[in-house]
Amino acid sequence: MQGQASDLVALDIGGTHARFALVRFAADGSIAMDDPITLKTSDFVSLQTAWEEFENRVDGPVPRAAALALAGPATGETVRLTNNSWAIHTGALDEQLGLDRVCVLNDFAAVAHAVARAPEDQFLHLTGPETPLPLNGTISVIGPGTGLGVAHLWRSGAEHYHVQASEGGHINFAPTDHIEDAILSRLRARHRRVSVERVVSGPGIVEIYNTLAALEKKAVDDLGDRAIWERGMKREDKLAEAAIEHFCLALGSASGDYALAHGSRAVVIAGGLGYRIRETLKRSGFADRFRFKGRFEQAMMRLPVKLITHPQPGLFGAAAAFQREHLSETA
Structure with missing residues (x-):
């Protein structure tokens, strides 16, 4: 995309990082995207200051259009992100960021858009x-990270x-199992309610x-x-290895x-x-736990389970969502 005018800034704002990428839409509807600029959300007090840093790093004009994938409920005029302190006033973004x-x-709706569009x-x-x-x-889309993202998409043919x-x-x-009973018991000692992402997340x-x-x-x-992930993935700590295996079971x-x-x-x-744990997932008990649904075990065996390898599905999906909302004749 170097030397070509960009059409859009795609943003993927999670609990730990805010990613920005310049995007161009081709005449055939395909999406081309620059390598992202990644900032730590903890280094900035708001989206506005992070946006200013992004603009400072871009060589050339910044488009006056943006697609934002946010790690939180994207409803209402104010979005409070689930796992960081930013509050984003969606109704004022045009004025705050200079957008048209x-x-x-x-954010996981964006990933679902990426699943729909990726080859x-x-x-x-x-x-x-x-x-x-x-x-x-229907296709379920699930992703452990700082939290646990969940969305789904319903398809009717290749385009819809x-x-x-x-x-x-x-x-x-x-x-x-009894180990997960013990995990729940430990968590209940500190929390009134234990959600699945307290276990199935980074x-x-x-x-x-x-x-x-x-x-x-x-x-x-x-x-x-x-440290636990690193020790376990490098097989330097048997207990960390066992923890990763149990994580894979819980994710399954x-x-x-x-x-x-x-x-x-x-x-x-x-x-x-x-x-990062794709090979570990394949050799773990993930598949057995995925199927372990009593009378529905045979039905679960008939479902393909895949992992999307697109390097930035949140950014790609945000761009795809913008394209459908603003540029598609059938949006």
């Missing part, structure tokens, strides 16, 4: 039939689809790790989530629950964490 056209949506070679098969994603019916955002990460955590690995240590009566260092259980609730014909795992 804006599209605002939930088949950007999906990695995890379990179930090795078939392409269906062109008709509808995305439904949700706050599915905040449903109750449902234990399946930070949730801390709860799993500490519970395993307590069950084995082991004294362990007070580690943060990044939750993914199967969402598929049942959505009436899905397929499931897609998304997000940076999912991508």
Whole structure:
């Protein structure tokens, strides 16, 4: 895209990072996107100051159109992000950021748009039939990160689809074995209510790790989530390895629950964490837990489960949503 005028700024604002990318729409409807500029949300007090930093880093004019994927319920004129302190006044973005056209949506609704638009070679098969994603019916989209993102899309043919955002990460955590019973018990001692994202998220690995240590009566260092993930993925810490395996089990259980609730014909795992542990997921008990639904086990075995490998599905999906809202004749 260098040397070409950009049509849009796509933003993916999560609990930890805010990503910005310049986007251009081709005449055939395809979407081209520059490498993103990634900022830490903790380094900025608001979207406005982060936007100023983005503008300072761009060589050339910044488009007066933006698509924002936000990690929170994108309803009403003020969006308070679920896992960071920013409050975004969507009705004032044109004035605050100097924009003419804006599209605002939930971050996992954006990922669902990416699932609808990404080519088949950007999906990695995890379990179930090795078939392409269906062109008709519902597809669940699930992604562990700073929290747990959940959305789904309904397809009717190759071109027509509808995305439904949700706050599915905040449903109750449902234990399946005695270890998850112990995880829930530890969390209940500190929280009135335990949502599934307290376990099935990047930070949730801390709860799993500490519970395993307590069950084995082991004294362990007070580690943060990044350290546990790193030790476990490098196989430097057996307890961290076991925690990652139990994380994969819990993700499998939750993914199967969402598929049942959505009436899905397929499931897609998304997000940076999912991508980083993709090989671990394939060799873990994820697939067994996904299918472990009693009388519906045979039905679950017929659902393809894939992982989207697009490097920035939130940004790509935000651009796709803007295109449908502002540029499509059938939007």
